[in-house]
Amino acid sequence: MTEESPEITPKADGIADPAKPEPPPQAPVSPAPQFELAADMPLLRIEGVGKTFGSFRAVDRLSLDIRAGEFFALLGPSGCGKTTLLRMLAGFETPDEGRILLGAKDIAQVPPHLRPVNMMFQNYALFPHLSVRDNIAFGLKRAGMARDEIATRVAEMVALVKLEGMEKRKPDQLSGGQKQRVALARSLARRPQVLLLDEPLAALDKKLRESTQLELMDLQRRLGMTFIIVTHDQEEAMTMASRIGVMDAGRLEQVATPRELYEAPHSRWVAEFIGDVNLFDGEVGWRENNRLLVTTREGVTLAVTEPRQRVTKATVCVAIRPEKVKLSRRAPVSDAANTHAINRLEGVVTDVSYLGGLTAYKVKLESGAVVRASVANTARLDIDAYLAGQRVMAWFAPDDCMVLEQ
Amino acid sequence: MSARSIFARPARLAAIAPYLWMVLFFLVPFGFVLKISLSQTAIAQPPYVPLFDLTAGWAAIKAALSELSLDNFKLLVSDSLYISSYLRSIFVAVTSTAILLLIGYPIAYGMARLPQRWQPIAMMLVIVPFWTSFLIRIYAWINILQHDGLLNKMLLALHIVSTPVVWLSTDTAMYIGIVYSYLPFMILPLYATLAKMDGALIEAASDLGASPGRAFWLVTFPLSLPGVGAGALLCFIPIVGEFVIPDLLAGSGSMMIGQTLWLEFFTNKDWPVASAAAVALLLLLIPPLLLYDRLQRRTLRGGG
Numbered sequence: 001m002t003e004e005s006p007e008i009t010p011k012a013d014g015i016a017d018p019a020k021p022e023p024p025p026q027a028p029v030s031p032a033p034q035f036e037l038a039a040d041m042p043l044l045r046i047e048g049v050g051k052t053f054g055s056f057r058a059v060d061r062l063s064l065d066i067r068a069g070e071f072f073a074l075l076g077p078s079g080c081g082k083t084t085l086l087r088m089l090a091g092f093e094t095p096d097e098g099r100i101l102l103g104a105k106d107i108a109q110v111p112p113h114l115r116p117v118n119m120m121f122q123n124y125a126l127f128p129h130l131s132v133r134d135n136i137a138f139g140l141k142r143a144g145m146a147r148d149e150i151a152t153r154v155a156e157m158v159a160l161v162k163l164e165g166m167e168k169r170k171p172d173q174l175s176g177g178q179k180q181r182v183a184l185a186r187s188l189a190r191r192p193q194v195l196l197l198d199e200p201l202a203a204l205d206k207k208l209r210e211s212t213q214l215e216l217m218d219l220q221r222r223l224g225m226t227f228i229i230v231t232h233d234q235e236e237a238m239t240m241a242s243r244i245g246v247m248d249a250g251r252l253e254q255v256a257t258p259r260e261l262y263e264a265p266h267s268r269w270v271a272e273f274i275g276d277v278n279l280f281d282g283e284v285g286w287r288e289n290n291r292l293l294v295t296t297r298e299g300v301t302l303a304v305t306e307p308r309q310r311v312t313k314a315t316v317c318v319a320i321r322p323e324k325v326k327l328s329r330r331a332p333v334s335d336a337a338n339t340h341a342i343n344r345l346e347g348v349v350t351d352v353s354y355l356g357g358l359t360a361y362k363v364k365l366e367s368g369a370v371v372r373a374s375v376a377n378t379a380r381l382d383i384d385a386y387l388a389g390q391r392v393m394a395w396f397a398p399d400d401c402m403v404l405e406q
Numbered sequence: 407m408s409a410r411s412i413f414a415r416p417a418r419l420a421a422i423a424p425y426l427w428m429v430l431f432f433l434v435p436f437g438f439v440l441k442i443s444l445s446q447t448a449i450a451q452p453p454y455v456p457l458f459d460l461t462a463g464w465a466a467i468k469a470a471l472s473e474l475s476l477d478n479f480k481l482l483v484s485d486s487l488y489i490s491s492y493l494r495s496i497f498v499a500v501t502s503t504a505i506l507l508l509i510g511y512p513i514a515y516g517m518a519r520l521p522q523r524w525q526p527i528a529m530m531l532v533i534v535p536f537w538t539s540f541l542i543r544i545y546a547w548i549n550i551l552q553h554d555g556l557l558n559k560m561l562l563a564l565h566i567v568s569t570p571v572v573w574l575s576t577d578t579a580m581y582i583g584i585v586y587s588y589l590p591f592m593i594l595p596l597y598a599t600l601a602k603m604d605g606a607l608i609e610a611a612s613d614l615g616a617s618p619g620r621a622f623w624l625v626t627f628p629l630s631l632p633g634v635g636a637g638a639l640l641c642f643i644p645i646v647g648e649f650v651i652p653d654l655l656a657g658s659g660s661m662m663i664g665q666t667l668w669l670e671f672f673t674n675k676d677w678p679v680a681s682a683a684a685v686a687l688l689l690l691l692i693p694p695l696l697l698y699d700r701l702q703r704r705t706l707r708g709g710g
Contacts (some may be wrong), residue, residue, distance in 0.1 A: 092609055113612045113621075125606035129628045138624075139614030190614065 023257070037367075043068040043226055044089070044194060049098030049108070050250075051084055058084040060250035061098065066194075071220050071227045073241035075234055077273070081250040086196050086230045090119045102193065112140070118192035122199045124183035126171040132182050133167040137189045157185040160219070177208050184216075188223070197229040201236060213239050234274055238262070246270055262321075264307075267406045271319045278325065278371050280318040284311060291398055294318050298367030303342040304401035317404040324400040325373035327361060327392045343401070345371055345394045349386050361386060363394050436688075443681035444474040453675050474633075478682035488683060491666040492690065498652070498662060499645040502584045504594075505640050509585065510592035510637060515626075517593070518600035525601070532590050541634040544583055544654050551579050551655070580656035583647055592637040599633025600626070632701055643691055663687055 042065035051059040058286045059081040066072050074082040087093040089100065091112030100108040107115055118139070126135050136157050140150045158164055161181035171179055180200065187195055200216070201209045217240050220227045231237050237244050238258040245255045255272075265271040268279065282296035292306045294316060302318050331344060350370070351362035360374045371394050386392055448455045455473065482488045517528045535543065550556045551573035558570040599693050603626065611621035649664030661669070663683065670680035 054566070090609075090612075090613060111612070112609070113615050113617055119610075119613050122608050122612055123604075123606065125604065125610035127607060127610070127625060138611070138616075142615030142620065 001225075034126045036125040042066055043070075043103065044228075045099075046085075046089075047099040047101065047103040049085070049088060049100060051088060051093060051095050057250050059088070059095070062250065062252055063098075064245060064252060064255065066226065066228065068226055069224050071217065071240055071242045072205060072229070073237035073244045074230045075226065075237040075244050076232065076247035078232060080240065080247040082230045082232075083198060085247070086119070086198055086228065089194070090117060090196050091115050094373065116192055117194040117196060118187040118190055119196040120187040120199060120393055121198050122185050122202060124171075124179050124203075126179055126182055126186070128171050131168050131170055132174070133327050135171070135182055136189050138185045139186065143190060153189060161185045161187070176204055177212070179213065180204060184219075188219075188225075192225075194226045194228060197227060199231055200229065202231075202233075209236070216240060238274075246273060248273075265319070265404070268317050268319070268404045271402065271404060276322050276372060276374075278320045278322065280320075280369075282316065282318060284314050284316055292403065294403075296369075298365065298369050300345060300365075300367065302401065303398045304403055305398045307403055311403055311405060315403045319402040319404055320396050320400060321359065322372040322403045323358070323376070325371060325394050325396045327363070327373050327375060327386060327394055329386075329390075329392060331393055342398055343396050347371065347392065347394060349388050349390045349392055350384065352388055359385065361392075363392060365394075420566070439681045439684055441474075442677050443478055443679075445678050446475070446477070447678050452677065454677050478678045479686070481679060482682055482686055488663075488666065488686075491661050491663040492686075494660050495646045495648075495663040496690075498580070498584070498648075499642045502581060502645050503642045505581065505585050506588055506592040506641050507634065507638060510589055510596055511630075511634070513589075514593045514596035514600055514633075516636065517597050518603070529594075529597070532593050533536045536590065540587065541650070542646065543587070544651060547579070547583050547586065548574060548654060551582070574616050574655065577656055580652050583651040583655040584703065587651060588645060590639045590641040591640045595636040595640060596630065596633045597632045599636075603629055632704065635701045636698065638703070640692050643694055643698070646691060647687055 007068040044066040046062060046064040046066075048061045049059060049062055050057070050061045062081075064087065074085060076082045084093060088095050088108075091107070091110060091114075095108050098108065099106045102116065115301065125140065133154055136154045137150050140153055145153070154167075158167060161184055163178065163181055163185065166174065166178065170343065171182065173181065180203070184200070187197075197216075201212055204212060213236060214357055216227075229237070229240065238261075241258065243255060243257055244261055246253045246261065248269060254261060254270045256264075256266075261270065261274050265274060271277045271279070280294070280296040280298070280300075280302060282302070285293040285295050287293075287306065288303075290306050291303050292311060293305060294302045295304060296318070304318055345363070345365050347363040347365040349361055350364045351360075353360040354377075356377070358374045358376050360372065363371045363373060365371060442454055445454045447453060471683045513532075517525060517532075521564075548555075552558075553570050553572070553574070555573070557573060558567075560644055561567045561571065607625050607629070608621050611625045614620065616624060646662075647664050648662060649668055653665055653668070667680050667683050670676045670683060674680075
């Protein structure tokens with residue numbers, strides 16, 4: 001799962017990609033690329049990059065292409081190697097093997113101060129002895145820019161992150177959100193070809209994080225810059241990124257759009273990592289039209305729509321997202337039963353969690369397996385809510401099932 | 407209420423204890439010294455007049471107080487011996503502090519950049535010499551620096567010099583002794599500042615295009631200035647009053663104020679003048695002490 005072609009190919013199961021609007025071709029302060037990119041060439045190509053710390057394989061021969069103007073997220077649990085990969089892109093770690101091509105140049109061995117990329121640090125790493133203005137100007141001075149040019153650029157950056165009037169303050173006189181903006185302005189000031197963001201919103205509280213996510217997306221779109229963000233927060237990655245690389249144990253498990261990751265995960269691991277999921281291990285029985293009948297370990301037969309790539313293995317895992325599991329008191333009427341509710345599981349509600357927008361139910365089947373279902377609370381007064389101990393029918397359509405072979 | 411009163415009294419006592427200590431062992435003795443510095447010398451035991459005779463009543467005390475004068479302080483500013491002693495003390499302290507900074511900074515910087523598990527060992531290596539008596543270490547230096555000492559033997563063996571160099575009883579020997587003795591006082595505050603510095607700041611500097619050298623001068627060094635200040639003052643203040651090292655290692659040509667003091671007390675038996683010199687020294691050291699205090703407060707407030 002380490003190679004990903006530059007174009008998004010339409011994936012199985014008819015998952016379309018409305019995703020994020022593409023960045024406009026010409027943005028007001030877009031960084032002029034310093035070299036011509038061949039039309040089909042990615043801006044950044046990571047080729048078989050590996051890094052080992054002692055006996056720990058942090059990044060394992062990983063390959064990835066990132067196009068210019070993308071908002072790419074590296075998502076994974078802690079210790080999956082996403083930060084190490086980002087640090088290799090910034091130059092703080094040197095890969096043991098492989099190449100990192102920026103345009104046509106291999107930058108794997110170039111020291112950080114000579115790379116045309118910039119990084120926004122997790123805890124911002126603002127220089128505490130310098131004012132906001134001098135923090136932002138730091139990189140520009142190192143680039144040997146003329147004084148008046150620096151002043152213009154700093155003013156431009158201060159306006160971009162809406163920090164007018166704060167230029168003379170020191171970092172310890174700023175709030176968390178303001179520090180975050182200074183860090184962003186500082187890393188954008190040099191107009192890097194790629195901006196790396198290491199958990200940029202982790203230090204903000206939830207409300208601020210949400211509004212900052214939108215601002216970051218807006219900024220990236222306006223600047224037309226390439227952003228690579230590292231995060232362990234899947235909601236954050238799905239909100240902001242146009243593509244996500246899910247990492248585990250130093251490898252990319254899947255690279256796809258947020259929707260693809262959720263609706264068509266490649267593996268059981270990805271299905272479980274992104275969102276909630278009900279999993280049923282079973283054996284493929286027989287095929288019928290384009291349906292696959294899978295007999296689960298619990299002895300239930302589930303009908304699922306066969307994915308475009310034909311299932312070759314006999315042992316598979318059927319995955320269904322909780323919001324796609326419907327509940328009813330009685331068996332659905334025959335018409336619906338034929339088309340949508342072929343998979344019916346009878347059980348008892350054991351757990352009801354009201355979460356505001358939706359209610360999460362746990363239904364214990366006769367076999368002992370637990371099915372999770374979440375129901376959107378579309379009406380304010382819900383006289384129909386299920387109670388713990390109630391007998392219900394959980395049902396779902398074959399189209400909503402995902403068949404995972406690994 | 408009751409729980410409070412149980413703890414209130416011992417807690418208050420504990421809070422008073424350091425002040426009691428200061429009053430008993432600093433303020434009261436200082437009062438004695440100040441009083442002696444204002445009286446006249448006499449061939450007597452103790453060698454000064456007047457003494458307070460508390461049993462003689464208020465009139466006697468008033469008479470004794472009227473005898474006090476600032477003559478000794480006037481002598482301090484008029485006699486070039488004292489002025490040159492003070493100037494030499496300050497010069498020696500400034501020079502030594504500068505040398506200490508030049509040697510101590512790289513050591514502290516190296517220590518702070520060691521792998522985490524080696525740092526306590528490096529710290530021990532800096533502190534261990536303190537387990538030997540200070541005097542013994544200075545005598546060891548006499549041994550090393552003397553005419554047929556270790557240093558000359560080495561220099562001769564390596565054919566760097568053809569005749570033994572005179573080390574002992576020179577300013578060089580004194581500076582060696584001072585720098586050697588005070589080095590830990592310079593290294594430890596510097597190390598403390600450098601070790602707690604966020605490594606991400608250096609990475610941020612290099613990410614923004616600063617070469618390692620620029621990153622050091624633009625980020626590491628300015629941020630270590632509180633440590634530099636603390637280390638410098640921690641060395642400067644006691645070096646000004648240093649007596650043993652210059653007495654044992656330097657020549658007898660010119661004296662530091664500590665030596666002059668000693669001479670007045672024990673050779674000349676002029677306790678009032680010696681006391682006046684001591685009071686003057688203390689006054690001289692108040693500005694750097696206040697500066698040190700302010701620095702410490704600022705680090706405490708801004709640190710974390």
